Amino acid sequence: MTEILIAGERLVLLPERALWWPARATLMVADAHIGKGTAFRALGVPVPAGSSDDTLARLAGLLERHAPRRLVFLGDLIHARSAREPGLMQRFAALHSADCDWLLVRGNHDAHAGEPPELALTVVDEPWADGPFALCHHPAPQPGRYVLAGHVHPAVRIEAGGDRLRLPCFAFGEAVGLLPAFGQFTGHADQTPTPGLHLYACAGERVLAVPHSSARRRGRA
């Protein structure tokens, strides 16, 4: 487990690509893109089933381990309207328990996908102020608050000894912190650590701070 201090609050970066805020017993995930495979199949692209259920299983494990009082989705929870297959939505809804509130900060996909009635969700628009944080989907800075957001699907390439890896990561800048995409069937956008941007890679069972030197170097001409 990797802990960082942001805006005076202790945050725990979980290798399952989620963020744990102990002071508020809040679990945050971004970009779950539930039902993406379903949406592809509905449009005639043969993608195997199973990735959404993997994502849900990971979420169930987190809920069990941390017993949060609140679960926050930082946008792009459901991939598309056609992704709301009834069976899948029911399996998703079954993860809900009475002592945990679910909050969705609306992202670009959610606007098109609509709100699934099966899920007991409170849906809000960004920025959603919470303590020192502004909970968002898009990573635009907000005056007076530190932004926690998704949308970007940050990842980092690490090279060492001829070996190369690309790992989803957290990216914390001066005013905005990015969560990795939680969904299994999601793409990534590469980030480069700089003095103002700290990256934490989700490497299997651990979260590792990425030193500036070990990430792929891109020399400026």
Added chain:
Amino acid sequence: MTAPPSDPPAPEEPTREDIRRVVASSSLARQLRAARARAKPSGAAPRPRRRAADGVLPELDKLLSRISALYDARGWQAFAFQRTVWAGLAAGRSGLLHAGTGSGKTLAVWLGALQRAAAHPADGLQVLWITPMRALAADTALTLQHTVRDLDIGWEVGLRTSDTGSAERARQSRRLPQALVTTPESLSIMLSHADARERLAGLAAVVVDEWHELIASKRGVQVQLALARLRGWNAGLPVWGLSATLGNPDHAMQVLCGDGGLRVAGEIERPVKLDSLIPPRIERFPWAGHLGVRLLDAVIAELEASRSTLLFTNTRSQAELWYQALLEARPDWAGLIALHHGSLAREVREWVEAGLKDGRLRAVVCTSSLDLGVDFLPVERVLQLGSPKGVARLMQRAGRSGHAPGRTPHATCVPGHGLELIDAAGARRAVAAGRIEPRTAPEAPVDVLAQHLVTLALAGGFDADALRAEVMGCWSYRALDDATWAWTLDFVTRGGAALQAYPDYRKVERGDDGLYRVERADIARRHRMQIGTITADSTVEVRWAKGGKAGGKAGGKTGGAAALAGGRLGQVEESFVGRLRPGDCFLFAGRVLELVAVRDMQALVRAGSASRGTVPRWAGGRMPLSTELADEMRHLVALAAGGEYPEPELQALRPLLELQARWSALPGQDERLVERIASREGHHLFIYPFAGRPVHAGLAALLAWRIARRAPATFSLSFNDYGLELLSARPVDWVAEVAAGLLSEDGLNADIEHCLNAAQLARRRFREIARVAGLTFQGYPGQGKSARQLQVSSELLFDVFTRHDPDNLLLQQARQEALCDELDVARIARTLAELRSATLRLTEPPAMTPFAFPLLVARLRERLSTEQLSERVARMVAQLERACDGVRP
């Protein structure tokens, strides 16, 4: 011609102003202006002027007399091979006509097809002419149309490619011309329409142009499948292939025509002159300078001596560098020299081609983008910069010159370093001996078959058993087994094998009448859009950022996002742009460009402010050395080992080769050389199989892995076209390792999969497969929402399939392609076998030998930046020169 000094002083860095001046006046700026001016009035396809095209041919004997009158009027003689083709077509036979360029192949087949059509009068489309390149299609259509005009017959020659405008398409959908020039992709799209049979069943003949370019590719398989469909409607349909000289013409004919084809060799082989630009002084320790342009002065002298020259490079980055270097050396040539490669915008390329045709351009630096195409009469000379890598390629490139009357093709190899003179001499000897590389059709690619099934399901539906029989008529699917066929059918109907059926998936559906059809319009539209993109790699358009000129280097993400897209410069691979950040500079289209922003599959750029940009390294740049050329080179080295230096190139290399023999050895025909050298870096093991870079890369990893398996060790690897190097902290006991099975064939495939990260390569191969099989889509600007939802990277799909559907045949295909095409396991195995059976020459030289030195430099290059490298290499060369006898060669 001035001799390059032994230690070239670092060329003076041009200032930013120099670069700006040169670039602003460069031909590219003019190219773009001219291209833009031209783009407006003329349409994409030069529609041949229509004259009373009533579609009626004269009777056969009248046509024949007009043909002979035309020949008489031109003073031509019909060649015997032309008469053979005409007789074959008259008898309804299929066949392959292979000959060098400019030998009258087109006319032979075209007149034969006209004769056949005249003997069997019919309405509608009569002759289908398939060509691999859009650029070639327009010129071919014009050539065919000219003959029609000269013979005064009422035929129209039409053109249908992805460039064909909607008005022309609409006209064609009302009534097809009598002859149609098209590409494999456009033919497939025609086959996807319900009226395909009605429109294509009456063909008198099909011609496949440049078949050697298609046969070994998936597009060639697409042609095979389309021909099977046409033959299904018209059993006796004659199909003629035109091809350049090939190592295996019988196979090429079998794939195209099936059994009973007629193979015709054009007897007029034009003499080809092949020579080398031999440097006045050859360094005994060769290394590829980072530009490889040390022969710049000599090249300029050659350019001055010819009216028009094509300079072929092996990679787009080399083309960009040479173009810059030429402009810097001869600023007065701005506007007279130009750049041409596949990433540049079509208008720019067309402008360059027009300039070559009318002789305005003195020289064009190009890549394989100009390997094919119409003949440029003014081109007198071809320079091949760097190793030709293959015999057929050098012949093809040489054939782009010397088309003017009384001239012969003339290609000159310009070696990037001394050893590349062996490549040039080897290529010339292989040409003389007729040892040309064979090209083999792919074996049963599942992705192309899946695409074809959807195509035919769109065209009114198919019966599964009938279609299977038809598909098995194609050479590539001659042994299609039940399991593969059933899986592919399942894949397009249910998404996968029965147990893996996806409940919410619908694409192809089986109707009550037993026919498989596509019912949904959105799937039909996407599929047709996709057929045209088989070959396109995932590319990003490079465009000027409008209003992005000001702002200097600080153009970060937010500033760039506001910029609008302006004029098009060309395309680069997504992976290259992915490595750049806004503000980074790169060299493209002869300019230094600064990236402003990337969005919607577009890279927005402005004029760069850096004095030098990084050069894009394009994915397609690496060309393997062909087996034929490698064999020839090994033979030449063996001759030198016996004291024979038969070619001028070898004469020039004699001092280098003699030093190699003195310090180590030159391997004879049945010998393989292994060198062991100890240095401050550690223990070096050099092996020289002369089998080409990809094979050496695989072999190096394999050997290192096998040695380390017996006793843990860490190796640094290096490889080039000639050999490989293993560097380790402790010495390798070669003899003991070989005895312990280092070169064994046992478990070879498993070992290679282990050590070469075959999974990663398969992931990469999956990119094309996913696109062909309809899993991923190219992003189009302005596409609908549903298409945007479908954007997914093939890498992500690969992972999802691996996890949730591991038996998917497309994954197996990716692994197979990675092993066979990418790693070339068969050639690695052959090289290992040669190492086992050959006599070992194990030497322990006193210092780095001329063969070893380039490998050493290649390894250092991976660790160091260019500036540090050149200094360090210069110092090493000086040390080595002191170590040998000090007599200048």
